[in-house]
Amino acid sequence: MPKAQVILKKGRERPLLRNHPWIYSGAIAEIVGEPQCGDIVEVFSSKKDLLGIGAYSQISQIKIRLLNFSNKLPHKNINFSTLLEKRIEKTISSRQHITSTNAYRLCHAESDQLPGVIIDLYNKNAVIQILSCGAEAWKEEISQILISNPIIESVSECFDSEMRNLEGLPIRERIHLGPKITSKIEIEENDIRFLIDINGQKTGFYLDQRENRFKLREYVNKMDVLDCFCYSGGFSLNAAFGGAKSITSVDSANEALEIFRENIQINNFLQETFEIIQADVFSQLRTFRDQDRKFDVIILDPPKLAPTRKHVDKAARAYKDINLLAFKLLRPGGILFTFSCSGGLDRSLFQKIVADAALDAGVDAQIIGTMSQSSDHPILLSFPEGEYLKGFICRIQD
Numbered sequence: 001m002p003k004a005q006v007i008l009k010k011g012r013e014r015p016l017l018r019n020h021p022w023i024y025s026g027a028i029a030e031i032v033g034e035p036q037c038g039d040i041v042e043v044f045s046s047k048k049d050l051l052g053i054g055a056y057s058q059i060s061q062i063k064i065r066l067l068n069f070s071n072k073l074p075h076k077n078i079n080f081s082t083l084l085e086k087r088i089e090k091t092i093s094s095r096q097h098i099t100s101t102n103a104y105r106l107c108h109a110e111s112d113q114l115p116g117v118i119i120d121l122y123n124k125n126a127v128i129q130i131l132s133c134g135a136e137a138w139k140e141e142i143s144q145i146l147i148s149n150p151i152i153e154s155v156s157e158c159f160d161s162e163m164r165n166l167e168g169l170p171i172r173e174r175i176h177l178g179p180k181i182t183s184k185i186e187i188e189e190n191d192i193r194f195l196i197d198i199n200g201q202k203t204g205f206y207l208d209q210r211e212n213r214f215k216l217r218e219y220v221n222k223m224d225v226l227d228c229f230c231y232s233g234g235f236s237l238n239a240a241f242g243g244a245k246s247i248t249s250v251d252s253a254n255e256a257l258e259i260f261r262e263n264i265q266i267n268n269f270l271q272e273t274f275e276i277i278q279a280d281v282f283s284q285l286r287t288f289r290d291q292d293r294k295f296d297v298i299i300l301d302p303p304k305l306a307p308t309r310k311h312v313d314k315a316a317r318a319y320k321d322i323n324l325l326a327f328k329l330l331r332p333g334g335i336l337f338t339f340s341c342s343g344g345l346d347r348s349l350f351q352k353i354v355a356d357a358a359l360d361a362g363v364d365a366q367i368i369g370t371m372s373q374s375s376d377h378p379i380l381l382s383f384p385e386g387e388y389l390k391g392f393i394c395r396i397q398d
């Protein structure tokens with residue numbers, strides 16, 4: 001079944017021996033055959049030992065994403081459909097303990113041993129997002145496997161055009177199986193109802209923040225809360241549930257704020273508790289500073305400011321800017337929930353940036369909690385890149 005053989009340069013097999021699933025072009029010495037986008041190839045060390053099989057891409061920086069390592073299965077007779085089926089079955093069953101919500105990530109790509117495959121479940125509706133050439137080649141088969149599972153009623157595909165361009169994937173008709181989805185899907189997360197537009201950002205919702213949104217409830221009773229980058233109100237509605245006195249929420253995307261308003265209604269929260277502002281957070285925080293407004297709890301959950309390492313310097317300045325302003329807007333004893341979902345910036349650098357921001361704001365602050373992505377976004381030990389969401393709960397000292 002493999003269409004070609006790839007031989008690595010001497011010494012470049014080390015990550016594979018530790019089950020790391022990516023091979024960059026610089027590690028490749030020779031390609032025997034002419035693999036096309038998504039073809040399965042065999043990977044050999046410089047000494048011609050078979051290391052594994054993976055899916056090939058001509059365009060991506062990541063040339064091969066490993067599916068199997070040589071210590072796992074005999075490659076020669078590998079039945080690809082059975083492998084896909086088994087992996088999907090495993091990833092679905094590994095989520096069955098989740099009872100706090102009917103919306104969660106069913107498959108987290110590399111971390112669930114299905115490189116480039118994201119599957120989110122919204123109340124029996126699966127939304128699949130393809131992020132690599134290999135996955136593009138398997139998506140119909142994956143969709144068929146999903147629709148035959150009793151917990152799934154429909155399968156829809158959503159596109160991240162930017163990622164598809166990086167991988168050289170064409171923008172073409174999306175897959176859809178099962179009843180057509182004509183309106184927003186309603187889900188329930190920790191007793192709060194949310195409407196999901198699967199054509200919105202991500203696959204429609206930021207499922208990775210579920211556990212952190214829940215955590216927020218501990219800190220907000222009778223507090224004035226500011227939720228920056230609020231999207232459809234994930235943190236804001238949890239603040240309301242936790243008894244916040246007032247909730248001010250800021251986002252630049254009007255469509256997301258429209259859904260937020262609907263979410264307030266369907267949960268019967270008091271409209272007066274909320275102030276929703278459509279604005280650029282960077283300038284809105286300055287406006288609050290100039291107005292001398294103060295808050296007890298602030299959430300900063302910006303979009304990915306550093307998708308890769310080359311964006312780090314610029315992103316670091318932006319993270320510092322908003323964290324510094326947030327520290328200044330907090331009352332003594334105030335709490336900051338601050339996040340970075342940038343793959344290009346690691347946790348220790350993010351902590352340094354937040355520390356610099358506190359120093360320049362002239363406040364003493366403690367870390368009283370660390371946060372990561374929810375458990376349905378696992379991090380494979382052999383693939384630490386899978387950890388992208390980093391967060392700290394900081395408390396300003398009186």
Ligand code: SAH
Nearest residue numbers: 206229230231234251252253280281301303
């Ligand atoms: N906290 C949210 C997810 C936030 S995602 C939740 O739990 O659901 C990041 C959000 O930032 C998106 O909604 C996006 O529209 C918004 N955004 C991006 N750049 C922005 C900017 N400069 N100012 C305000 N909002 C911005």
